[in-house]
Amino acid sequence: MKKILLTVGAAALLSLTAFASEVKPHDEKHWDYSHNGPAHWDEFSKTCVAGNAQSPINIVPGKSVSMNHQYDLHMSEDVHTTAKVIDNGHSIKVTPKVGGSIELNGEKFNLLQFHFHGKSEHTVDGKRYDMVAHLVHQNPITKQLAVVAVFFEEGKNNPMLDNIIGGIGKNIRIDPQDILPKDTAHYYHYIGSLTTPPCSENVQWYLLKTPSFASKDQIEAFRKYYVDNERPVQELHDRTIESN
Ligand SMILES: [Zn+2]
Numbered sequence: 001m002k003k004i005l006l007t008v009g010a011a012a013l014l015s016l017t018a019f020a021s022e023v024k025p026h027d028e029k030h031w032d033y034s035h036n037g038p039a040h041w042d043e044f045s046k047t048c049v050a051g052n053a054q055s056p057i058n059i060v061p062g063k064s065v066s067m068n069h070q071y072d073l074h075m076s077e078d079v080h081t082t083a084k085v086i087d088n089g090h091s092i093k094v095t096p097k098v099g100g101s102i103e104l105n106g107e108k109f110n111l112l113q114f115h116f117h118g119k120s121e122h123t124v125d126g127k128r129y130d131m132v133a134h135l136v137h138q139n140p141i142t143k144q145l146a147v148v149a150v151f152f153e154e155g156k157n158n159p160m161l162d163n164i165i166g167g168i169g170k171n172i173r174i175d176p177q178d179i180l181p182k183d184t185a186h187y188y189h190y191i192g193s194l195t196t197p198p199c200s201e202n203v204q205w206y207l208l209k210t211p212s213f214a215s216k217d218q219i220e221a222f223r224k225y226y227v228d229n230e231r232p233v234q235e236l237h238d239r240t241i242e243s244n
Contacts, residue, residue, distance in 0.1 A: 002120065002140075010072040020184075027032050029043065029193060030089070031043075031044045031196070031232065032090070032227050033090075033198045033228050033230075035099075035169070036129065038232055041197050041199065043101070044192060044197035044237055045197045045198035045199050045200075045201060047192070047193070047198060047199045047201065048198070048199035049199055049202050051193055052198055052235070052237045053191055053192055053201045053202075053237065053239060054192060054193045054199060054201070054234035054235070055121070055192030055193045055194070055203065055205060055231075055234060056121035056122040056123070056192070056195055056230075056231060056233050056234065057126075057190070057192065057233050057234055057235075057236050057239075057241075057244060058122070058123045058126060058185065058233045058236075059122060059123070059124045059125070059126075059207065059241055060125060060190050060241070061124065061125060061188075061243065062137060062186060062234075063241065064169065064240075064241040064242060065240050065241070065242055065243070066243065066244075067189060067240060067242045067243060067244040068165060070074065070105050070106075071104050071105050071112045071188070071204075071212065071242070072244065073102060073148070073184070073187060073206045073244075074098050074102060074103040074104070074105065075100070075102050075137070075180070076101050076103070077099075077100030077101075077102075077111060077175075077176040077177040077183050078100060078176075078177040078179060079098055079099065079100045079164045079175060079176060079177075080094070080095070080173070080174075080175050081098045081099070081173070081174060081175070081176075082094040082097045082171050082172065082173055082174075083095055083097065083171065083172055083173075083174045084097075084170075084171055084172060084238035085167040085168050085169065085171075085172055086169065087168055087169075088115075089223060090115075090196060090229060091115040091116055091117065091226060092164065092168060092222065092226070093113055093114075093115040093230055094113060094114050094115065094117060094146065094164055094174065095112070095171055096111060096113075096174065096176060099111025099112060099113075099137075099176065100176050100177065102137050102146060102148065102206075104146065104204065107139050107141075107142070108139070108140075109137035109138055109139050109144075109145075109146045110137060110138060110139075110140060111135055111136070111137050111176060111202075112137065112138050113134075113136050113138050114133050114134060114135040114136065114176065114179070114223060115133070115134055116131060116132065116133050116134075116226070116228055117132050117135070117226070117227060117229050117230045118131060118222065118223050118226045118227040118230065119131065119132075119187055119227075119228070119230050120132035120149070120151050120152075121134075121149075121195050121229065121230045121231055121233075122205075122207055122218070122233070122234055124147060124188075129151035129153060129211060130145075130152050130153055130154050130213050130214070130219050131152035131219055131222060132149050132151050132152060133149070133152070133179055133212075134147050134148075134187050135147065135148040135149075135176065135179075135206075136152065142167060142204075144202060144204065144232075145194070145200075145202075145203045146203070146204035146206065146220075147198055147204070147205055147206070147207075148206045148208065149205065149206070149207045149208065150179055150180060150181065150186075150198045150208055150211070150212050151207070151208065151212070151224055152211055152212050152213065152214045152219070153212075153213055153214075154213070154215070154219060155213030155214070155215070156213045156215065156216065157213075157214075157215040157217075158178075158179075158212060158213055158214050158218060159178070159216060160175075160178040160179055160212050160214070161179075161218045161222070165218065165221045165222060165239040167228065168225075179212060180208070180212065180238050181208060181210040181211060181212045182210070183208075183209075183210040184208055184210075185188060185244070186209040186210060186244055187206045187207055187208050187209055187243075187244055188205075188206070188207040188209070188241050188242065188243050188244075189204070189205065189206050189207075189241070189242040189243075190205055190239055190240070190241045190242065191203070191204060191205070191243070192205045192234075192239075192240075195230075195231045196231070208239070
């Protein structure tokens with residue numbers, strides 16, 4: 001009898017818990033990559049559908065023009081810092097306490113956070129890379145955003161990724177530079193948008209041509225969290241892609 005009561009008690013507790021999660025205050029609709037996926041994102045921000053400078057895009061190297069050197073990318077990400085790693089429901093996001101920075105057009109943009117997509121969002125001649133990291137920077141004065149995309153290909157193990165995957169929900173020590181390939185002097189540059197709602201435009205995009213590496217196990221470990229968190233490629237319209 002005691003056992004039956006306990007079982008009933010446990011069932012009641014379970015259903016209460018389920019109920020509590022159904023009526024939590026954040027009951028409004030959330031965007032995602034399935035039922036409320038990219039085709040429905042106009043319900044969250046009109047810009048996602050009405051914008052004409054959206055990201056990601058397919059890069060066609062043969063149609064790119066040479067770089068306006070005023071906008072050359074200068075990276076200074078070599079900073080030893082602590083960082084908070086979270087699973088924010090869309091991606092694994094790393095927020096350094098003190099980020100590095102980049103400089104373009106004489107303006108400094110500070111690293112706010114970086115996060116990962118299970119496959120690359122931008123494609124190059126239709127090729128989708130195994131994974132991508134987006135390093136999101138902001139000009140503290142104008143608030144403009146600049147994102148550096150680091151593609152990942154399957155290859156040797158990247159110790160920093162182990163640190164991040166094992167550090168979800170914790171603070172870890174990182175140097176954002178450890179995620180970059182050796183060659184950061186060659187990239188594609190264009191003006192696009194955030195690839196998630198609110199899809200805000202006027203974002204400076206730099207896509208590093210040289211990929212970093214992650215082992216098969218690391219890619220699989222990451223994809224246990226997110227495998228299809230990439231937005232389909234958007235129309236280029238009248239934009240030009242610069243190449244360096
Ligand atoms: Zn992203």
